[in-house]
Amino acid sequence: MIALFGQARNYGPSAELQAQRDKARQMLEAEQSAQKAKEQQLSQLHQQQLQEAQQALDTFRDQRLAAEQQEQEKANSLTEQRYMMLYIVPALREALLNVSRLRPADPVDYVV
DSSP states (O other), X not given: OHHHHOSOOOOSOOHHHHHHHHHHHHHHHHHHHHHHHHHHHHHHHHHHXXXXXXXXXXXXXXXXXXXXXXXXXXXXXXXXXXXXXXIIHHHHHHHHHHHHHHOOSSHHXXXX
């Protein structure tokens, strides 16, 4: 049979072509792997930035809450007269000065 048909031929890709395909496949896989690693790194960076922003917001809220609590404790510790002098009288004085300057038709309603 060999004499009649000759040597058997392989009709698949040659060794060189297969080597080129394998090399291209390896390069594509390496490129995809690098892209995936880059995406994961960006995702981690984004998560870290979100955590830092949330931590900063929490710190700000904690500081604000502590300041409000101190102000409330300060107001609670004052005597009635001292509280009036610190918080009520300045606002009332300003309102009465405005009433004396503007002379509205209903001064009580203006102050309230």
